[in-house]
Amino acid sequence: MNETKKKVSILLDKKINETVRILADFVQYPSLAGYEKEAQEFIAKEMKLASLDVDLWEPTIEDTYINPTFLTTVDIFSGSPNVVGTFKGTGGGKSMILNGHVDVVPVNDSDWDKSPWSGAYEDGRIYGRGASDMKGGLVSHLMAIKAIAESGIKLKGDVYLQSVIGEETGGIGTLSAISRGYCADGAIISEPTDLVICPVSMGAMWFRIFVKGRAAHAGTSEFGVNAISKMCLVIGALNEFNDFRSKNTRHPLYKNILNPFNINVGAVRGGSFPTSVPDEIYIEGRMAISPDEEVEEARTALENAVMEAATNDEWLVTMPPQVEWYGFCLSPGGISLEHPLVNTVKSNCLSLGLSETVISGTPWGTDAGALIKYANTPTIVFGPGPGSTAHQANEYIDVQKVIEASKVIACTLLDWCDYEKL
Amino acid sequence: MNETKKKVSILLDKKINETVRILADFVQYPSLAGYEKEAQEFIAKEMKLASLDVDLWEPTIEDTYINPTFLTTVDIFSGSPNVVGTFKGTGGGKSMILNGHVDVVPVNDSDWDKSPWSGAYEDGRIYGRGASDMKGGLVSHLMAIKAIAESGIKLKGDVYLQSVIGEETGGIGTLSAISRGYCADGAIISEPTDLVICPVSMGAMWFRIFVKGRAAHAGTSEFGVNAISKMCLVIGALNEFNDFRSKNTRHPLYKNILNPFNINVGAVRGGSFPTSVPDEIYIEGRMAISPDEEVEEARTALENAVMEAATNDEWLVTMPPQVEWYGFCLSPGGISLEHPLVNTVKSNCLSLGLSETVISGTPWGTDAGALIKYANTPTIVFGPGPGSTAHQANEYIDVQKVIEASKVIACTLLDWCDYEKL
Numbered sequence: 109m110n111e112t113k114k115k116v117s118i119l120l121d122k123k124i125n126e127t128v129r130i131l132a133d134f135v136q137y138p139s140l141a142g143y144e145k146e147a148q149e150f151i152a153k154e155m156k157l158a159s160l161d162v163d164l165w166e167p168t169i170e171d172t173y174i175n176p177t178f179l180t181t182v183d184i185f186s187g188s189p190n191v192v193g194t195f196k197g198t199g200g201g202k203s204m205i206l207n208g209h210v211d212v213v214p215v216n217d218s219d220w221d222k223s224p225w226s227g228a229y230e231d232g233r234i235y236g237r238g239a240s241d242m243k244g245g246l247v248s249h250l251m252a253i254k255a256i257a258e259s260g261i262k263l264k265g266d267v268y269l270q271s272v273i274g275e276e277t278g279g280i281g282t283l284s285a286i287s288r289g290y291c292a293d294g295a296i297i298s299e300p301t302d303l304v305i306c307p308v309s310m311g312a313m314w315f316r317i318f319v320k321g322r323a324a325h326a327g328t329s330e331f332g333v334n335a336i337s338k339m340c341l342v343i344g345a346l347n348e349f350n351d352f353r354s355k356n357t358r359h360p361l362y363k364n365i366l367n368p369f370n371i372n373v374g375a376v377r378g379g380s381f382p383t384s385v386p387d388e389i390y391i392e393g394r395m396a397i398s399p400d401e402e403v404e405e406a407r408t409a410l411e412n413a414v415m416e417a418a419t420n421d422e423w424l425v426t427m428p429p430q431v432e433w434y435g436f437c438l439s440p441g442g443i444s445l446e447h448p449l450v451n452t453v454k455s456n457c458l459s460l461g462l463s464e465t466v467i468s469g470t471p472w473g474t475d476a477g478a479l480i481k482y483a484n485t486p487t488i489v490f491g492p493g494p495g496s497t498a499h500q501a502n503e504y505i506d507v508q509k510v511i512e513a514s515k516v517i518a519c520t521l522l523d524w525c526d527y528e529k530l
Numbered sequence: 531m532n533e534t535k536k537k538v539s540i541l542l543d544k545k546i547n548e549t550v551r552i553l554a555d556f557v558q559y560p561s562l563a564g565y566e567k568e569a570q571e572f573i574a575k576e577m578k579l580a581s582l583d584v585d586l587w588e589p590t591i592e593d594t595y596i597n598p599t600f601l602t603t604v605d606i607f608s609g610s611p612n613v614v615g616t617f618k619g620t621g622g623g624k625s626m627i628l629n630g631h632v633d634v635v636p637v638n639d640s641d642w643d644k645s646p647w648s649g650a651y652e653d654g655r656i657y658g659r660g661a662s663d664m665k666g667g668l669v670s671h672l673m674a675i676k677a678i679a680e681s682g683i684k685l686k687g688d689v690y691l692q693s694v695i696g697e698e699t700g701g702i703g704t705l706s707a708i709s710r711g712y713c714a715d716g717a718i719i720s721e722p723t724d725l726v727i728c729p730v731s732m733g734a735m736w737f738r739i740f741v742k743g744r745a746a747h748a749g750t751s752e753f754g755v756n757a758i759s760k761m762c763l764v765i766g767a768l769n770e771f772n773d774f775r776s777k778n779t780r781h782p783l784y785k786n787i788l789n790p791f792n793i794n795v796g797a798v799r800g801g802s803f804p805t806s807v808p809d810e811i812y813i814e815g816r817m818a819i820s821p822d823e824e825v826e827e828a829r830t831a832l833e834n835a836v837m838e839a840a841t842n843d844e845w846l847v848t849m850p851p852q853v854e855w856y857g858f859c860l861s862p863g864g865i866s867l868e869h870p871l872v873n874t875v876k877s878n879c880l881s882l883g884l885s886e887t888v889i890s891g892t893p894w895g896t897d898a899g900a901l902i903k904y905a906n907t908p909t910i911v912f913g914p915g916p917g918s919t920a921h922q923a924n925e926y927i928d929v930q931k932v933i934e935a936s937k938v939i940a941c942t943l944l945d946w947c948d949y950e951k952l
Contacts, residue, residue: 374806
């Protein structure tokens with residue numbers, strides 16, 4: 109490790125209190141979907157303090173048109189601005205996007221030991237919704253840039269620090285940044301990978317399946333068709349299709365996961381009265397797809413599996429199940445394991461003493477697919493948060509991991525963007 | 531038909547306007563469960579005008595203890611009085627209970643062409659919730675007694691006109707009347723049988739089945755157990771059990787019905803989020819049982835069928851489904867086809883020219899089981915309403931049928947209770 113990297117790393121160690129202060133404050137803004145504004149104004153202010161040029165704007169639904177498979181449940185994003193801070197280089201170096209989402213998933217207050225918005229710092233951890241997923245990652249990016257700037261180092265390539273909305277609901281924020289013109293020679297998304305380097309991201313998308321029956325009084329059930337029983341046939345077909353995929357849809361970076369690209373039936377609602385034959389039911393679920401699959405082909409495969417089950421049933425063949433894709437669809441994507449971005453991050457992890465540098469695929473969808481596909485920007489996912497606490501009660505992140513991630517990012521920027529040697 | 535019967539019948543024909551007035555007024559009281567008081571005060575007033583001795587009281591949950599299989603969701607019945615009007619005989623004759631329930635099932639206003647509480651009289655029909663099920667039946671009873679009284683006929687046996695609450699929610703009203711001491715040599719319940727004589731009633735009861743899984747993020751579904759898929763196994767077992775019953779549980783008075791004592795899964799709720807492996811699900815359903823079955827044995831048979839399915843599944847065997855009986859349980863019951871009560875009603879139907887006198891079992895549960903079992907009172911179900919409009923929007927009853935039923939009831943009372951010949 110050269111002297112410049114050492115200097116930046118030492119500075120980052122010294123910045124532990126500042127890291128805690130910024131992250132704790134950031135977590136205290138309850139930036140649930142639709143309520144990101146105050147958190148974004150906070151991070152924009154911190155970017156300005158670090159001398160970044162700040163671009164803050166509200167996405168529009170038109171920004172998503174670059175991705176024809178995008179789905180949304182909301183059409184207006186007032187109160188949900190995106191923020192990009194540009195750390196301008198002197199020229200001649202490669203550019204980098206550092207991307208993280210500011211939106212957090214809902215909380216069930218009663219499951220938490222203290223307020224989900226406490227940002228409490230205890231035993232080296234910051235607690236709160238979003239601490240791991242992924243304000244901790246965003247702060248690791250910010251601190252990396254601050255440490256470089258405060259060390260008086262001038263990067264040659266530009267760095268774009270992106271705090272985006274809407275990742276948890278399908279990726280509007282990153283698509284909007286792409287539509288606004290942001291692209292780079294590389295990108296790192298600091299989702300909670302436990303410092304595992306992920307050159308590929310799976311895709312994930314939600315579906316609903318509706319089945320109709322025929323209503324009747326239970327006393328004359330022979331005049332009815334029970335929609336619940338018919339849905340059991342569809343669920344059976346989905347389970348068979350899932351088994352088929354677990355054997356046939358594989359990817360080398362997911363070889364340790366039993367069934368990475370699975371189909372999960374997550375919710376069911378049907379019928380309303382014990383004494384009536386139910387005529388309506390729907391299920392909601394998630395289909396995960398391989399980095400090598402396309403969204404459209406995966407959708408068609410699931411639809412075909414459902415329709416095949418229908419053709420074997422007298423009723424369903426005349427009243428076929430309706431498959432709807434809704435609310436959430438993150439494209440899969442990936443880059444080669446040999447890509448220079450992977451190697452740069454990997455070598456910096458090694459020289460910073462992160463003992464086992466693991467390469468894997470993300471166990472969930474991310475914005476990487478969009479950056480790769482629609483911004484033509486090679487992207488990896490690498491962040492400090494523990495994935496196990498994401499979306500859970502008592503979510504936390506180890507501050508020491510945030511600082512380690514900052515060091516890796518800072519050293520990677522020095523390599524990737526290059527800098528003016530004094 | 532003797533002169534006395536003829537006289538009463540002719541009087542009932544003349545009473546058409548009075549019948550319409552009383553029934554139309556009665557229907558206008560929205561006597562939903564918990565809101566029966568005004569309707570009961572109205573019918574009590576009409577009973578007093580007919581010179582009946584009126585007993586009005588509020589049931590208590592203790593009144594139901596005579597039936598150990600009774601289930602309720604409400605423990606307090608203030609605002610829901612029972613009414614019994616006694617038409618005292620001169621002595622020496624057989625007594626009769628004329629029973630009907632005043633409570634009506636909920637309405638969905640928007641499905642109705644006019645207000646469900648209009649009591650509108652059009653084209654010979656009275657429209658409104660409860661017109662058929664079963665205020666029309668109650669009024670047919672009242673008019674029969676009025677016609678006998680106004681004809682100056684003195685019955686020897688006592689007649690008890692019962693307007694009870696709570697039939698639609700499991701039969702608290704009739705159980706309370708029994709606990710208060712009301713019993714007789716016979717009883718007729720005027721549920722909407724389309725003037726079909728029903729010496730037997732099926733039983734009906736509601737169940738819930740809970741299945742637990744194990745929650746997990748969909749991305750690591752191998753750590754979870756999908757409760758929805760497990761419930762499909764339980765539903766499959768219920769369907770098999772239902773098929774078995776349709777072949778093996780038969781009754782001669784239900785021979786024309788494909789599967790009278792069926793199991794209907796009416797509703798399902800499970801899981802909450804597409805990206806989570808669901809850990810909870812429940813179904814709600816109704817089990818109908820034969821007049822020859824006992825509630826407890828039928829419950830056990832269903833529970834056994836569910837548990838048998840569980841023993842064939844690795845997960846369910848350790849985390850067995852929970853079966854709960856809730857909210858509604860009407861005991862089955864019946865009397866012999868050769869019972870004098872059946873013959874008396876039948877012969878009066880014939881002599882009044884009701885061309886096809888059909889004998890059948892009720893296609894739903896009624897209070898007959900309770901009267902037979904707990905009041906030791908032989909009971910049939912026979913009433914003027916069309917069953918097809920019960921519980922439906924635009925429920926109605928033909929006033930002419932109400933008058934025909936009144937005639938049958940009046941003639942039956944003359945035979946059954948006997949009367950002082952002048």
